[in-house]
Amino acid sequence: MTMLQSLKNAVRQRSIHVCYVDTGSCNGCDIEVLACLSPRYDLEQYGIYVHNNPREADVLLIIGGVTPQWEDKLRMVWDKIPEPKVAVSIGNCPISGCVFSRPQTLTRAPAKSYIPIAAEVPGCPPRPTEIIQAILSVAPLIFKDWELRR
Amino acid sequence: MARPEWVKTFFLAKTAPLTTPPHFREFPHLTGKECTHCFQCMMICPAPGAIEVIRTDKPGEWKPVIHLGHCIRCGLCVEICPELVLDAGRVHTKNAQDGTYMQFQFHITVNPVTCMGCGSCTVACPVNKEIDPQLAAKGTSTSDEVIMRVYKGINTVFHEDKCTGCKTCEEQCPTRSILVARVLEPLQISEET
Amino acid sequence: MKKTVDVSIPLGPVHPIFKEPCRIKCETFGEQVLAAEVELGYMKKGIERIMVGRPWQEVMFLAERVCGICSVIHNFVFIETMEKISGVTVPDRAAYLRVLANELDRMQSHLIANFSYCYTIEHETIGMYLLNIRETVMDMLEYLTGARVTCAYIVPGGVRFDPDNEDLTRIMTAMDDVERETRRYMSMFESGPLIGLRSKGIGVMTREQAELIHAVGPTARACGITTDCRSDHPTYQRLNFSPLVRTEGDNYARVMLRFQEILQSVDLIRTIIRTLPEGKIRGGGTIGRGETTHKGEAPRGELTYRIKSDTHGRVQEISIQTPSIMNIEACARYMIPGVTSVADVTAAYISSDPCVACTER
Numbered sequence: 001m002t003m004l005q006s007l008k009n010a011v012r013q014r015s016i017h018v019c020y021v022d023t024g025s026c027n028g029c030d031i032e033v034l035a036c037l038s039p040r041y042d043l044e045q046y047g048i049y050v051h052n053n054p055r056e057a058d059v060l061l062i063i064g065g066v067t068p069q070w071e072d073k074l075r076m077v078w079d080k081i082p083e084p085k086v087a088v089s090i091g092n093c094p095i096s097g098c099v100f101s102r103p104q105t106l107t108r109a110p111a112k113s114y115i116p117i118a119a120e121v122p123g124c125p126p127r128p129t130e131i132i133q134a135i136l137s138v139a140p141l142i143f144k145d146w147e148l149r150r
Numbered sequence: 151m152a153r154p155e156w157v158k159t160f161f162l163a164k165t166a167p168l169t170t171p172p173h174f175r176e177f178p179h180l181t182g183k184e185c186t187h188c189f190q191c192m193m194i195c196p197a198p199g200a201i202e203v204i205r206t207d208k209p210g211e212w213k214p215v216i217h218l219g220h221c222i223r224c225g226l227c228v229e230i231c232p233e234l235v236l237d238a239g240r241v242h243t244k245n246a247q248d249g250t251y252m253q254f255q256f257h258i259t260v261n262p263v264t265c266m267g268c269g270s271c272t273v274a275c276p277v278n279k280e281i282d283p284q285l286a287a288k289g290t291s292t293s294d295e296v297i298m299r300v301y302k303g304i305n306t307v308f309h310e311d312k313c314t315g316c317k318t319c320e321e322q323c324p325t326r327s328i329l330v331a332r333v334l335e336p337l338q339i340s341e342e343t
Numbered sequence: 344m345k346k347t348v349d350v351s352i353p354l355g356p357v358h359p360i361f362k363e364p365c366r367i368k369c370e371t372f373g374e375q376v377l378a379a380e381v382e383l384g385y386m387k388k389g390i391e392r393i394m395v396g397r398p399w400q401e402v403m404f405l406a407e408r409v410c411g412i413c414s415v416i417h418n419f420v421f422i423e424t425m426e427k428i429s430g431v432t433v434p435d436r437a438a439y440l441r442v443l444a445n446e447l448d449r450m451q452s453h454l455i456a457n458f459s460y461c462y463t464i465e466h467e468t469i470g471m472y473l474l475n476i477r478e479t480v481m482d483m484l485e486y487l488t489g490a491r492v493t494c495a496y497i498v499p500g501g502v503r504f505d506p507d508n509e510d511l512t513r514i515m516t517a518m519d520d521v522e523r524e525t526r527r528y529m530s531m532f533e534s535g536p537l538i539g540l541r542s543k544g545i546g547v548m549t550r551e552q553a554e555l556i557h558a559v560g561p562t563a564r565a566c567g568i569t570t571d572c573r574s575d576h577p578t579y580q581r582l583n584f585s586p587l588v589r590t591e592g593d594n595y596a597r598v599m600l601r602f603q604e605i606l607q608s609v610d611l612i613r614t615i616i617r618t619l620p621e622g623k624i625r626g627g628g629t630i631g632r633g634e635t636t637h638k639g640e641a642p643r644g645e646l647t648y649r650i651k652s653d654t655h656g657r658v659q660e661i662s663i664q665t666p667s668i669m670n671i672e673a674c675a676r677y678m679i680p681g682v683t684s685v686a687d688v689t690a691a692y693i694s695s696d697p698c699v700a701c702t703e704r
Contacts, residue, residue, distance in 0.1 A: 022363050024386040027700045028411025028492045030362050031455060035481070038474035052359040069385045077357065095219035099197050099404050106389035124222035125411065125492050129168040175489035196401040224404060224495050239489050244504045250625055257655050331655035334400045336498045338625035
């Protein structure tokens with residue numbers, strides 16, 4: 001890897017764009033992600049910028065158990081994100097369906113069966129401190145040796 | 151304007167550290183007390199697949215295991231355990247201070263119209279097996295100490311108070327004629343002065 | 344033939360402003376919006392179907408997770424409905440503690456609604472200030488109930504935990520902070536000229552239109568209709584509660600009404616802590632058989648639960664009516680048509696405080 005490539009990777013690791021997709025949640029995990037942006041648990045101090053454009057994102061946050069309408073659209077949103085990319089699922093709903101995984105439900109968890117997921121944060125909802133720890137642990141892995149892996 | 155104070159805050163303020171306060175109701179952890187495998191924590195859990203009580207490597211020892219991706223951190227299993235095997239946040243301190251506790255009652259109802267007397271529920275019941283190990287197929291039994299047995303063609307309940315609420319009979323019934331109700335009552339010890 | 348409708352603009356499910364997926368299709372003539380249509384259906388999970396046949400200790404958690412922002416009021420109204428069916432009474436101390444948790448939840452919901460609005464009109468400074476003061480309120484909820492969101496604090500017969508005097512003093516000091524900061528942000532909001540440009544006179548709904556479409560909650564109270572379910576609740580009547588009303592009916596009125604309701608909640612909490620009676624916190628009681636309807640006031644409007652239960656308290660039929668469907672209809676019918684710029688569509692939509700998760704459970 002040339003010095004320019006390693007410089008690019010080092011710079012990219014410190015400035016990450018996050019896009020989040022709500023595939024049918026109760027909004028509890030949603031407001032905990034918003035609480036991460038508050039000055040108390042400031043997420044932007046680590047260089048992480050939360051906006052909702054899939055075309056400019058590096059990390060995709062998945063919230064909520066997958067409802068019938070989102071099965072094909074989740075894959076479409078994932079395909080729109082340019083490489084390198086990583087998906088993190090927040091809360092219990094994308095892992096197992098939380099309390100909704102009963103016989104008569106309409107959700108089809110887990111989200112792992114639709115797109116590849118790198119990290120999962122359990123909890124209903126997880127605390128902002130737990131979300132930030134998960135994103136920070138996954139962030140260095142995205143750009144590490146990306147030019148070699150491609 | 152308080153300019154020097156603003157400048158000081160601008161340069162020296164730090165965001166809060168990424169720690170969880172102790173009074174937050176975390177995933178329950180084991181306290182080390184002995185688990186008597188009464189399964190009440192499994193009966194009360196509202197999230198499917200969150201808690202299981204299994205045997206450990208040591209013979210005769212049981213312990214509850216919490217699956218993180220399913221548990222919703224409600225704290226009900228912590229409150230109901232009679233041996234205080236699980237703990238989370240300040241639940242046990244508060245329960246000891248206020249004298250609060252929860253009580254389970256199980257009721258079994260059999261629909262006499264749809265019950266065909268096949269005896270699957272009687273044979274499946276684990277408490278029945280403990281009381282009468284020679285419980286035969288088709289739900290017949292010589293002892294009357296069992297919870298229920300097939301009597302005159304219909305499954306009849308004799309001792310409802312021995313039921314532990316596991317709902318195995320409900321799952322095995324082919325016509326969905328037997329239903330188990332888990333009735334929970336939150337109570338507080340009243341101080342008689 | 345010349346078409347009068349220029350173009351139809353969809354504001355899609357994944358949008359920087361929307362926290363929840365919802366499609367708004369606006370028909371415009373140039374920049375002026377003529378009509379709007381809201382398409383929902385991305386969040387339907389079938390909660391009411393899952394609840395059938397389950398006892399209260401499992402339905403309570405499902406009811407809480409209908410909407411995570413207003414989770415305490417769903418818990419509150421569900422348990423009150425079950426108590427009404429079975430005739431279970433609640434001790435005084437527990438009734439006051441329930442209202443305390445409810446008002447703390449209402450404050451954090453209004454703060455996040457106003458943050459969403461300020462973020463939509465690109466005024467991130469006030470938005471971040473509001474989120475900061477919201478963290479103080481969440482801390483107080485954590486001290487009282489043990490969890491920040493989806494607290495599961497209210498059970499039939501009373502509440503789960505009793506706060507000690509330390510926690511109550513902490514809440515009183517935090518309320519002083521919240522009131523001081525909220526008054527400061529209210530004055531910043533009132534006097535900002537750019538905020539006034541984007542809020543005053545935008546998304547106007549008259550009182551007759553609001554009555555026609557049955558708007559509820561702060562959306563209706565900002566148009567002059569005095570309707571608040573808290574006036575019918577016995578504990579609130581003991582605290583001398585009376586609803587707040589404004590008359591303008593535009594974005595500015597709705598946001599300012601939420602600020603004023605935050606201050607009203609601060610006063611209610613102070614009265615509760617000062618006059619909290621001693622006694623037990625759980626009265627006991629099992630749920631029986633019956634059928635009833637019960638209403639409560641969620642932060643977004645009127646919430647109705649209709650439950651039919653069988654012999655041992657299992658739910659046979661349940662129907663939940665949430666406030667946001669009426670407000671979203673009012674928004675699409677009356678507030679959005681007539682705005683002069685597509686950029687104002689999102690501002691008008693967010694100012695009516697939609698909660699799509701409540702609308703489609």
